Structure formats: C-alpha cells, structure tokens
Amino acid sequence: MHPSWLSLIPFLLVIPISIFTRQVQPGLFVALLVGSYIIEPSFFGGIRKFLDYILLAIVKPNNVKIILFLYGFSGLLSVIKMAGGIKGFVDLVTKRIKTKKGAMALIWISTLGTFSDPDFRIVTVAPIIKALQERLKMSKRRAAFIIDVTSNPVVTLVPIATAFVGYMVSLINTSFKQNGISAQPYTVYIKSIPFNFFSYAIILIGLYYTFFMQPKNKKEPIAGLSQKKSDRVPPHPNNDLRSNPEMAAEPDDFSDIHETRLEHFLSGQNNPKIAPTTLQTNEYDKVGTGPINPMTGQAEISHSSSPSNPTTIGKMDDIKETVKGRVANAPLNTSSPKKMRTDDPYRQLYHEEYARHLGAANPSDRPEINDAGNQNGEEENTPSKPNNLIIPIVLLVCLTLFLSWWNGRTKAHSFTEAFLKVNELDVMLESVLITLILTIVLVMFQKFPIAKVVTHFINGGNQLMSVIVLLALIWGVSDVSTDLGFSQYITEHISGWIPPHFVAPILFVLGVFLSYFIGSSWGTWGLLMPLGITLAHQSGANLFLVTGAVFASGTYGATCSPLSDNSVTLCTMMDMEVMKYCKWKLIPTTIGAGIALVLFIIASFIFK
Template identity: 40%
Template structure:
C-alpha cells in the first residue's frame, strides 16, 4: 500500500490508550484493530484481517522458537523455585555474609548467575539483603535502588541466556524486515549493546551509591528492631518460603548448565559452518542454540530433581505454572508482531521517510530516547515500549541515515528507563513488595537518580550523533 498518513493512525491510538489505561496490551490490541479495519473496512473484514496477521506471526518459525524459549525459561525457574534452589541459595548466602561490604559485593557478583530475568534476580538477592539490612546500614529504599541497578540495566546488555534477548532480537527482526533491511537481527542487537547508554550510566550510578556515597554509612534502617530477622525475609516471597527445602545446587546447576550449553552450542553452530572462533559466535543461529540449550537444561534439571525424590507431578505443575506466568508476555509479543506487519502494509516506513526530513539528523536519536523514556514511564513496560518504538526508530534511522546500532540502542535505553523509574513497572512493584516498601514512595525516591542518568544519556546520544 502507498505510504499515507493512515499508516501512523495505529500508533497514534496505541500510545494514548496505553498511557490512559496504564497497560500496554489494550493499546496494542486497539492499534492492531484500527490498522486491520483500515486495510479491510467492512464490519467483519477488520476482525478477520486482525486474526490473519496474528496467526501469520504465530506460525513464523523464529517466532515459535521465541515463544518456546520464553515459556520453557519461565517453566525452568518454576521448577527451581519448588525444588528449593532459590531458597537454598538465599539461606546459604545470608548465613555467610556478615558485613556491609560483603553484602554489597555479593549483590554485584551474584549477577553472574542470576542475570536471566529481573524477577529471578530479585527473589535471589533481595531476601539476602533484607535479612542483612541492619548490618548493611542502608535505608531500604537505597538498598532497593542498588539491587534494581543490577537487574534490568544489566540484563539488557547480556546477549545470551536471558528472558530478554529473544524478545529484543524479535522486535529488531520484525522492524528491519518490514523496513526492507537485509540484516541479521542478532548481530544488530550485539552492535547496539554499547549504545544502550542509560543502562551503563545507571549501573555506574548504582556502584557509586553502593560504595562511595557517604549517606549510606549512617542512613537509618527501616526494619523494625523487634521483628525477627528470619521472618523478615522468609515471608517476603513464595520462592524463599520456610516450607521449601534448602538445596542451593538446584539453582546453581541449572543456571550454569543453560549458560554453558548456550555458549557451547552457539560456537558449535558457527563452527559447523566453517567460521573462526569469533565469527562462529557472531554468525551462528543464536536463537536456535538458546532454545536447544534451554530444553536440554529443562530435561536434565527434571531428572536431577526426580533423583532427589521430588514428585514428577509437582515438577510438571511448577513448570506449567511458571510458563503460564509469561503467557501475558507471549500474548503481548503476538500482538506486537501483528501490529508491526499491519503498519508495514499500510506504508509506515515510507510515510516516516517522506515526512520526517525536517528533523535535524543530530536530534533524532536523543529525541527518540526522550520520547521513549516518557512513554515507558507512563506505561511501565520496557517490552511494550520496545514493541511500539522499534519500527519508528528503524524507519527514522533509514530516512535520516542515522546509525542503526545507535538508534536501536536508544530504543532499548528508553524502555530500560521506564522499567527502573516507573511506579507501574514490574521491577518497581516486585522489589517494593519484597522489601515492604510503599510503591509510590519508592518510585519517587528512584525518580531523581533515574532522571539524572536519563539527562546524561540524552547528552551522550547528542554527542555521538555528531560522529556516527
């Protein structure tokens, strides 16, 4: 279809509805419906067209692999929880840490083994820190902020074995394909990582607040002195409940296995094609390697848990319950795929190319980041922001000849801002619940450092636009 202003209508619908409802899915669904009715303007035509776009997205081979990866990954974490892996890790660490410095160092080092997903990270490290809050001598809000800077901002920079990487590669893939760009989406994701400036800035800010900010040494704690420390953290999340066994290896072995297998199978796939060591990792089918590594890990972990006399029915139930926790994300992803295809057929890329040449090239990237950060703050969803903005970012990059890795990095950075700063984000609500904080008070506390980091990030995007 020839490019016209109608191609932007779905996005003009998505953003205000998402902000008004404080949920991204209703906006995406209405946007997809609007686009479908523009293509098939009859009573049943729009609904039928919408169904066609969603079904086409779901039967795509790579998209199916992403869905399998997300569901299986969440299912694996469900089994680790019920087998006492997380509880055992927290119990062991809490008993061995005795000083503030040790606690903070463990917070950062533990990222190596718990970077797979923000919630996974929170339920493994936040209860430890909560149990040691008197020793750490930080306010609970400061502690929560430091923990959060080691979650989503770190995870978005890791290219393998995370719940994020499949989704991030997917939104790049659909956006570049619709824009007519012949590029490997995973390679573009790798190239964009150094340009996710917000993630780097907020991580450095978290390190500064952890080790060098003087107020930490005398900040009052917010744990009641009369409350038993064991109760403080055993009741903060079901994954560390007293009823679960203490089996830290049930966390360590699956995590090490999935990371090791992903790296090995990625190298193996590239090596089979005759590439050198470095080229093998870049040119391999990483999505395929991640899915296969994860499935092997699921089977091996289930066998390990069965040898420990866990009931098969309990393991299967925990796997399904864990996977079902990500069904809302899978639905979100399906609608994002459909919406991207609809707007492509409406000529969205051509419209952006034709009508955005008045924006100075140097301002496109910083303005996109600021715009995306505002959206992500009001909807509280990094993934939703990426799904909405990536098609726009790719189209703007083509129309203005802006560096693709730079613009992709800016889109991912904008979503990272909302995940950290928004009172609506899952990260904010999860950490507040674990640490017994008021969500709004905690969100207000985080907003100032998040805005400082966003300001620095905007300056960096402006500066790099001169050279790329």
C-alpha cells in the same frame, strides 16, 4: 495499499492509549483492530483481517521459537524455585556475610549467577539482602537501589542466556522485515550494546552509591541525648544506641535513622514487654521518667505491668491531626503501658511513620512473604538446596556459549566470528530445552514427584502468557503497518523533518517519557522499535545507535517507574512503600538519563 496518512493512525493511537490505560496491550489491540478495518472496511471483514494478522504472525517458525523459548525459560525458573534452589542460595549466602560492605559486594557479585531475568534476580537476591539488612542495620533504600540497577540495566547488556535476548532480537527482526533490511538481527543487537548509554550510566551511579557515597547526618543526636547538656535524660541500657549497637543503622539520611528507631520500637526488640498490636489513648500527657523510647530519645511514664492498662502515645486529637486520620481509633494494647512525651520535636514524623507501619511490626509473620522470599505461603516446606540453582544456571550459560560457537562455526572463518554468525533463536531454544531436561532429571533423583515438577513448570510458563499476547499484538501491528505502507509514507513525508543527528536523542527522550508512564521496558521497545528502525533506515541515522537508544529508553522506565513490575516486586520483597521508594530513586535515575541523553547527542555526530 497506496501509502497515505492513514498508515500513521495505528501509531497515533497506540501511544496515547497505552499511556492512558498504563498498559501496552490495550493500545496495541486498538491499533491492530483499527488498522484491520482500514484495510477491510466492513464489519466482518475487519474482524477476519484482525484474526488473520494474529494467527499468521504466531505460526511463523521464528515466532514459534520465541514463544517456546520464553515459556520454557520461565518454566525452568519455576522448577528451580520449587526444587529449593532459590531458598538454598539464600540460606547459603546469608550465613556467610558479616559486614555491610560484604552485603553490598554480594549484590554485585550475585549478578554473575542471576543475570538471566530481572524478576528472577529480585526474588533470589532481595530476600538475602532483606535478612542481612535487618541483621546488619543497612540502609534499606540504598540496598534496594543497588539491586535495581543490577537488574534490568544489566540484563539488557548480556547477549546470552537471558529471557530478554530472544524478545529484543525478535523486535529487531520484525522491524527489519517491515523495512526490507537484510542485516542479521542478532549482530545488530550485539553492536547496539555499547550504545545503551543509560544502562552504563545508572550502573556507574549504583557503584558510586555502593562504595563512594558517604552517609549523611552521621552526627544526628542519638536516643537519650539532646544538644543541651542540661536537657539530657539518663539513657536506659536497653535503649541507648551506644550500648545497643544493633540499633545503630547506617544513616543514609534523617528518615533512615528515624525509620530504624521506629522499627525497633514497634517490634519490641529493645523492650520485650512492648507488644504493639493496638492503640488506646487517654487524656493525660506527662513527661516520663522510665526507659528511653528509641523513637523519641525521651523517657516514658512507667505504670503497672498489668495488661489491662492502656498505653498512651499523645492525645488522640493530636494523633488525628498529625497523621490526618490514618490511625484514628486504632488501639494499641501493651503489657507494659508507657507514655511518650508530646513536646518531642520528632513526634509528628513518628506518628506518620507509625501510621504507615501499623500492623507491620513483624513482616516475617505475613503469609504472603516469608524470610525465604516465597510468596503466598505456598513454599514453606521447600527444601534448601543451593545446587538446584547453581547447576542449572551454570549449565545454561555453558550450553549457550558452546552451541553458539557450534552453530556459527560453519559460517565463520574465526572463533570469534562464529558467535556473530549464529542463529540465535535455535541456540537459545536448544540450550533451554537441554537444561530443562537435565534439571528435571536432577530433581527426580532427589525424590521430587513428577506431578509436582510438571505443575510448577506449567505454572511458571503461564506467567509469561501476558508477554506472549504482547508479542502477538506487536507482530500483528507490524504486519498491518507494512500493508498500510507506513515505511513508504515515512520516507516520502516525515523522515526529512528530523535531521539524522537527532533521531537517536529524540527517540530516547520519547521512550523515557513513554516507559515511565507505562512502566514496561518490553512494552516501550515494542512500541518504538519499528518506528525507530524505520526512521533510522530512511534518514540515514546510525542503526546501532538508534537501536541502543530504544533499548536504553525502555530500561529507564523499568528501573524507576512505580508502575514497573520490578519496582513493585522489589518493594514487596524489601517491605517498602512503592511510591515513596520510587520517588527517592527518581533523582539518581533521572541523572543517569540526563547523562545518557548528552552521550546520545555527542554520539550522533561521531557515529554517522
């Protein structure tokens, strides 16, 4: 088909539809369908062409290898989890960490064994840190942020033994074929890694947050003490932060201090008589003389310990006004009724936090997540076997390195050159297959039923079916764009509008915007990689720099977007509000993006 403005229609449709639906697949589906009808403008002709693009893309040998690798890798992780590898690793590490610095260092060190996939890393490391956070009173948000910056940003930089490598190389390969580029996709990916400036920037910010950032508000008044000596209330031994170090959380900021006091108050850790399950009120409001409430630092009214007496936390009208009805008419029964002082300056924040935490005082009791990081309560009887994680991961990495050298040795003149001449798809698939077979043999010797192993493998592989559908649509859109003459049209009409020095920065900014609103690094890469490589090829921009810019932009959204599955998974595991946490980490991630943008602008003038 002769190149025309019609070749732009698929790309003009896919991005706004993806942003509107916050899903990449609908945009790609519509783009492929419309492109098919442009080529075959009849009702049945367009449908047939649509199916042809999908089916012909899936059956290509390299694409089949990608699908098998992704399915097998995800199934392998599921078998490892079923065999108690993750739970065992959690138990092994949790018992050995005694300090906050040790816990923070563990997050970084654990990257060496969990770099294969961000979700795998999160479900492995987050339960460990959650348990340590509760015991050591660490800042929950800071710990979660360090897990975040060592997940997606790190995985995109690792060129072997990850689920990302196959997908990223596949996108480059597809874009090269669309533009008639003969370079080795894996080699281009390797050479683009130094230009993934956002990953490096956010990792450095994470190091700063871990080891150099000083906690704020260290002099925040502790429970039982006010600024004026005359206003002080004698502290209760169970509630004074000085006499109970377990309550002294690391004060990242005011909200962390207050949230820690709230969690202890709700969980009843400092007064076993408190059982925060329901909320009742009455009309009196008095200043108490009983034990100190850890949330307010004020004394409370002590009544009879009879379970029938209500506990009053302010007047109901005040509560409704403060929390805007979020806890209206929700009673709190306790066995030791107490009254909280209403003139406390932190009272409004207390009620807002109480509303958020209502019913969540004991997260370990929830069926969907237990201390081992298992979801939906399905893995309560999972054994604790850390070797079932360590052995497969070490085996996979070693096999990948050895087979990479073995595969490329006949095409290279030196040891290091062999790793650049490798057929990466063959190596990744072979490594996963051998590791999977040996892992199954390992768990079979441990008396795991073969039926259970097969079921978990299939369930794990099926979790990536949405990714496989995404890939099939991307391949189809790439083929229809080629048939419509997209590259030729860009060459003749558009490439001259964008100076080569600004291709990478513009793509990075576009990708940052896109990835934040769709929450998917893979989706962003799939949308922008064909466009980016086409612009780079036609304008003469540095191909490695542009490829790095596309990968960096997608990593931004996966790290900070509230729509990212990584953010949702991490917040679920750490028991945090998704929107509140994502709003907090938006500042450091955007600073990282700003640093990356400056570096892309500078690099565009240096690397031509």
